[in-house]
Amino acid sequence: MPKNRKVVLKSHPQGPVRLEDFDMVEDETEALRPGQVCVRVDHLSIDAFIRTTLDGGGFHQSAKLGGVVPALGVGTVVESTDAAFAVGDVVTGPMCSQSYAVLPVAACGKVDTQLAPPTAFLGALSIATGLTSYVGMKYVAKIHGGETVVVSGAAGAVGSLAGQVARLLGAGRVIGIAGGPDKCRFLTTQLGFDAAVDYKAGDVTAKLAEQAPNGVDVFWDNVGGDVLDAVLMNLAVEARVVLCGAVSQYENMANVRGPKNYLKIAERDASMLGFTIFHYPDRYAEATATMAGWLNSGKLIVHETLEVGLDRFPAAVRGLLDGGNTGKFLLKVG
Amino acid sequence: MPKNRKVVLKSHPQGPVRLEDFDMVEDETEALRPGQVCVRVDHLSIDAFIRTTLDGGGFHQSAKLGGVVPALGVGTVVESTDAAFAVGDVVTGPMCSQSYAVLPVAACGKVDTQLAPPTAFLGALSIATGLTSYVGMKYVAKIHGGETVVVSGAAGAVGSLAGQVARLLGAGRVIGIAGGPDKCRFLTTQLGFDAAVDYKAGDVTAKLAEQAPNGVDVFWDNVGGDVLDAVLMNLAVEARVVLCGAVSQYENMANVRGPKNYLKIAERDASMLGFTIFHYPDRYAEATATMAGWLNSGKLIVHETLEVGLDRFPAAVRGLLDGGNTGKFLLKVG
Numbered sequence: 001m002p003k004n005r006k007v008v009l010k011s012h013p014q015g016p017v018r019l020e021d022f023d024m025v026e027d028e029t030e031a032l033r034p035g036q037v038c039v040r041v042d043h044l045s046i047d048a049f050i051r052t053t054l055d056g057g058g059f060h061q062s063a064k065l066g067g068v069v070p071a072l073g074v075g076t077v078v079e080s081t082d083a084a085f086a087v088g089d090v091v092t093g094p095m096c097s098q099s100y101a102v103l104p105v106a107a108c109g110k111v112d113t114q115l116a117p118p119t120a121f122l123g124a125l126s127i128a129t130g131l132t133s134y135v136g137m138k139y140v141a142k143i144h145g146g147e148t149v150v151v152s153g154a155a156g157a158v159g160s161l162a163g164q165v166a167r168l169l170g171a172g173r174v175i176g177i178a179g180g181p182d183k184c185r186f187l188t189t190q191l192g193f194d195a196a197v198d199y200k201a202g203d204v205t206a207k208l209a210e211q212a213p214n215g216v217d218v219f220w221d222n223v224g225g226d227v228l229d230a231v232l233m234n235l236a237v238e239a240r241v242v243l244c245g246a247v248s249q250y251e252n253m254a255n256v257r258g259p260k261n262y263l264k265i266a267e268r269d270a271s272m273l274g275f276t277i278f279h280y281p282d283r284y285a286e287a288t289a290t291m292a293g294w295l296n297s298g299k300l301i302v303h304e305t306l307e308v309g310l311d312r313f314p315a316a317v318r319g320l321l322d323g324g325n326t327g328k329f330l331l332k333v334g
Numbered sequence: 335m336p337k338n339r340k341v342v343l344k345s346h347p348q349g350p351v352r353l354e355d356f357d358m359v360e361d362e363t364e365a366l367r368p369g370q371v372c373v374r375v376d377h378l379s380i381d382a383f384i385r386t387t388l389d390g391g392g393f394h395q396s397a398k399l400g401g402v403v404p405a406l407g408v409g410t411v412v413e414s415t416d417a418a419f420a421v422g423d424v425v426t427g428p429m430c431s432q433s434y435a436v437l438p439v440a441a442c443g444k445v446d447t448q449l450a451p452p453t454a455f456l457g458a459l460s461i462a463t464g465l466t467s468y469v470g471m472k473y474v475a476k477i478h479g480g481e482t483v484v485v486s487g488a489a490g491a492v493g494s495l496a497g498q499v500a501r502l503l504g505a506g507r508v509i510g511i512a513g514g515p516d517k518c519r520f521l522t523t524q525l526g527f528d529a530a531v532d533y534k535a536g537d538v539t540a541k542l543a544e545q546a547p548n549g550v551d552v553f554w555d556n557v558g559g560d561v562l563d564a565v566l567m568n569l570a571v572e573a574r575v576v577l578c579g580a581v582s583q584y585e586n587m588a589n590v591r592g593p594k595n596y597l598k599i600a601e602r603d604a605s606m607l608g609f610t611i612f613h614y615p616d617r618y619a620e621a622t623a624t625m626a627g628w629l630n631s632g633k634l635i636v637h638e639t640l641e642v643g644l645d646r647f648p649a650a651v652r653g654l655l656d657g658g659n660t661g662k663f664l665l666k667v668g
Contacts, residue, residue, distance in 0.1 A: 229592075237613075243600040258563075258592025266577040266608035274600035279571075 001029040007097035007313040022314040030102040039075040041095045045122040046316045046329040051250040068096040123328040133161040134287040140275045141218045146172035153222030155183035157328040204230035232261035239270040303327030335363040341431035341647040356648040364436040373409040375429045379456040380650045380663040385584040402430040457662040467495040468621040474609045475552045480506035487556030489517035491662040538564035566595035573604040637661030
C-alpha cells in the first residue's frame with residue numbers, strides 16, 4: 001500500500017484558525033477490513049463547515065487533536081473488499097484531509113462519470129451543495145413565481161447555485177450579497193443575478209431596500225451576523241428566511257452573535273426555517289436529475305476555484321473563511 | 335361633558351421606564367364629531383407592548399410626548415353620534431391612558447356581556463390575548479397530539495392562556511417557564527401545567543432538559559433573551575418556535591439581544607414562526623366561540639391581577655415589566 005499523507009489538527013484554534021493549527025504527517029495506509037475500500041483522494045471540497053469541526057465539539061462533527069480533518073472528497077477506488085466497488089470506480093465520501101482514505105462502503109457513493117465530471121459530485125450534484133440548494137429552495141423556501149429572493153454568500157459554492165436555482169424555479173428577482181466588486185460583477189454578468197449588493201461597501205440595509213423596494217420574500221442565508229440583520233429589516237410580509245449556514249460566526253461558535261432584528265419575523269408574519277438536507281432523502285433522485293439536466297443544458301453555470309496540493313489544505317480553509325474563493329472551492333490532492 | 339383625566343408621556347424612557355416619565359393631567363373631553371362615540375373607560379389592559387410605544391418609534395405604535403399612552407380598554411358608551419352604538423353599550427377599543435376616550439366607531443367593538451363579564455374581553459376573549467393564544471397554538475404552532483409544549487412568561491396574561499390552550503388542543507406535556515416559586519406553583523396547582531421551570535433559580539437549559547427529555551416540540555415565546563436561548567438548546571427535531579413577544583427586550587429595543595443559539599433551528603430542522611393575529615381575521619369567530627365555551631365550562635382558568643386608579647397606570651406598567659402580575663393585569667380606572 002502507498003504511504004498516506006495527512007493534514008492533522010495540532011491545536012484547537014482560539015478564534016481565527018491559523019496555519020500553525022495543523023501539521024503535515026506521513027503514515028502507513030490502514031489495512032482493509034471486510035466491508036471497506038481504500039480510495040485515492042483526488043479532490044477535496046473546501047467547505048465552511050470544516051471550520052466548525054476544529055473546535056472539539058459543536059455544530060457539525062468534530063476533528064480530534066492529531067487526527068485528520070473532516071472534509072468531503074471524490075476519489076478513485078484502489079483496493080476493495082466489497083463486490084459492489086471495483087478498483088477504478090469513482091466515489092464520493094467523507095475522505096478527510098489525507099491522500100488515501102479507508103472508508104466503509106456504506107459511506108461511499110459511486111458516481112456516474114457519464115452524467116458529469118467527478119468534481120461536479122462535490123458541487124452541483126453533491127448532497128451538501130447542489131442538492132441542498134435545490135431542495136431548500138423548492139421544498140423549504142417554497143418559492144412562488146415572481147418573488148424577490150436574496151442570497152447571502154452568493155458568490156460561494158452554495159450561494160451561487162441557490163440563486164440560480166431560485167431563478168430556474170421561477171423567482172421574479174434574484175439579488176446576491178457578496179464581498180467586493182469582483183464577486184458582485186461575477187454574480188450579475190456571469191450567473192444571471194438581477195442585482196448584487198457588496199456588503200463591504202456601505203449600508204446593506206439601505207442598499208437592499210433600494211434593490212428590493214417591495215421587500216424580500218425569500219432570504220437564503222449562508223452568512224449570519226450583520227448581513228442577516230440587514231435582510232431582516234427588509235422582509236416582506238410572509239417572508240421565509242432559510243437558514244443554510246452562518247460562515248461569519250464559525251470562528252466564534254462559543255459566542256455566536258444572534259440576529260438582533262429577529263423580532264421582524266414576528267412583525268412581518270415571517271418565518272425562519274432550518275433544514276438539514278439529510279431529512280429529505282426522498283428528494284435526492286429528483287434533485288440530482290434536475291440539477292444534472294440544468295447543468296448539461298447550460299442553464300446552470302458552475303464556477304470552480306482550484307487549489308493544488310494536500311499541503312495547501314490549511315491555507316485553503318483559511319482562504320475560504322476570508323472569502324477568497326468564487327464558486328466551488330476545490331483542493332486537487334494528487 | 336365630564337373632565338378627562340389623562341396619564342401623558344413626559345419623557346421617552348432611557349432604558350428602564352420610570353414613574354417620572356409620566357404626568358397626570360386634566361383636560362376637557364373632546365367634543366364628538368360624526369361617527370364618534372365617547373366612552374367612559376372602566377378597565378385598561380396592562381400589556382407589555384405598552385413599553386414599546388414609549389420610545390418614539392419602533393415595534394408597535396408610538397406614544398407622543400405630552401400625549402396619552404396606547405392601551406386597550408373596556409368601557410361604557412356615554413355619548414354617541416352613531417345609531418349602532420347606544421349610551422350604556424359596553425365596548426372595547428384603543429382607549430389609551432385616560433378616563434374618557436373619544437373614538438371612531440370603527441375602532442370600537444361592542445361586547446356581549448351575556449357571554450362573559452366585560453374584563454374577559456380584555457383577556458380570554460380579546461384579540462391580543464385570548465384569540466392570539468388560540469390562533470397561534472392551533473394555526474401557527476399546529477400542535478399535534480402528544481407533543482411537548484413549553485411556554486415562557488407562562489404566568490402572564492398570554493402565557494397562562496397559551497399553555498392551557500395547548501393542553502386543550504391535545505398537547506401531551508405542557509411546561510411553563512416563569513419567575514419565582516409562587517408563579518411556578520400557580521402554574522402547576524391552579525392552571526394544570528405538567529411542570530414549571532423557575533428562570534430565576536439556576537440553569538434553565540439543564541432544568542428544561544430534565545423536564546423535556548425528548549426535546550421541546552413547540553415553544554411559545556413571550557420573553558426572548560436568555561430564556562429563548564435556553565429553550566433553543568432543547569429543541570426536538572421539527573420543533574416550532576412561535577414568536578409572540580420578547581418582554582425581556584422591550585426596555586432595550588435599540589439594541590435587542592438576538593438569540594445566539596439560533597443555529598439550533600437549522601441543526602434540528604426546526605422553524606421560528608412569527609405571526610400577528612391581525613393576519614387571521616377569518617379565525618376570530620371560531621376562536622371566540624371556542625374560548626368562550628372553554629371559559630364558561632370551567633376548562634379554562636382565568637386569573638386577574640387588579641390595580642385600582644388611573645394614577646396607578648405608570649406603576650402598573652413598571653410592575654408588569656418587573657414581572658409583578660400573575661395572569662391578566664388590569665387597571666380599574668373609575
